[in-house]
Amino acid sequence: WWEVGSEPHSNNSGEGGLISYFSCYDSFYDAYKMVFPFQDSVQGYKSQNKFLNKEILELTILLRNAEARERSLEVKYVALEAKVCQVESKYLVLLQDLKNPVCSSSEQSPAREVISRLLEDALNNTDPTGHAVFKPHPVSEYDVFGFKTVPEEDDEEEKLVAKVRALDLPSLSPYPEVSVGVKWENYLSTMNRDMHKLINDFLPPSFQVWRWCVSYHTRKFRDSLAPNYYETLLGVARDKPNPASKQIELDLLRTLPNNKHYSSPGxxxxxxxxNVLLAFSWRNPDIGYCQGLNRLAAIALLYLDQEDAFWCLITIVEVFMPQDYYTKTLLGSQVDQRVFKDLLSEKLPRLHAHFDLYKVDSSLITFNWFLVLFVDSVNSDLLFKIWDAFLYEGPKIIFRFALALFKYKEEEFLKLQDSMAIFKYLRYFTITILDWRKLMSIAFVDMNPFPLRQILNRRTFHLEKVRLELTELEAIRQTFLRERDTHTDAGALCSDDEEDN
Incomplete structure (x- = not known):
């Protein structure tokens, strides 16, 4: 210390040099103590500044792209406007010429020349910028999910609707996929977004939100199971006799025959x-296999791998739906149909009264909606939107969308004054609905308030009634069987002459 402290002081006063040193040291230390707390803040501001600079750069690029796109659209608009003016002038010339009588069909009139030019323009269908003008979209055989766009053996009216649906309508959406993708990415990483708003936006197929939802709802099962639980379960189901396997095999090709992923044995x-159905049947021996489970699993497999599709089926059957929904009695399904009729009478009283007037039982159609979550009832784009909301929020979504579908076409139903016409329209009206944004608005805005407590209370009320009815029906069935057996035994003891008499 002495040597260091006395080094800057070459005078003979060693003690004074040491004091001076420590005095400088104290001053430096005091200054350091004042600066030190701000070092983290400075570092934070540097990082923030770097991030903001990056954001500014990205926003600048986006702004330039938007400006370039706007200029391009302006050019296209001017070109289209000029094209419209040209076509209008040609039609005016044509109409003017048509005022004069035509003496001979073989005579070459100015009208024929104008018509030829119009036909030629229509076939060329391009503007001066090279963009296509009103060019129809080609209809592909399958959509992006593998569903056939136009059915082969259907009613002509339904086939026409399917052809309209097959047009590339999503391309008309003004909302770019990338921006919504960023929203989903931010949500899944920060978990601080409004999930309902994101679900109401277009969900790009590349984002595996389904997997996240399934994992969230089944974590209470999976945490207590081995990591290879699905593979182990599948191995057991393959090796041991399974009473459900025969029915599963019969239904495989009936599952989604209009989807190329399930249309043939290969x-x-x-x-x-x-695999998914066998593993599920082994996990749930009380259910085994029920028609409808195949469609649920098939839709899940269009988005998820086998194991996640298996857990998706578990989520639907064991977490979301009430007990006995997929058992032989379909008790839970019957109860939900009664709950839905109550909601229909409250939310859409005019339509409910219209159905009652013409003795139309809507459950003949809606029963399948609830059992298989609208599979084969709506177009594929709308189906996956419904499933997005369902896997996030649960079974209340089925009631919302079932009511929304009827609300969407309520006026068309009210115009029909015949029970057969109403029932025919019931069979296919859902595939005529293409505007999913309007349907979303009806489901999540027009149908409010929509408390889950109300549905649960109504389920409890109707469950007791249905159980009582099933008990009475079983008693009647047993009485009938006893009487039939008694009659059969008596008949066996009769002579031929007595039987003839």
């Missing part, structure tokens, strides 16, 4: 579907 989805 299709890529058939074996996956078989």
């Amino acid at each position: 299709a890529d989805g058939i074996q996956k579907l078989r």
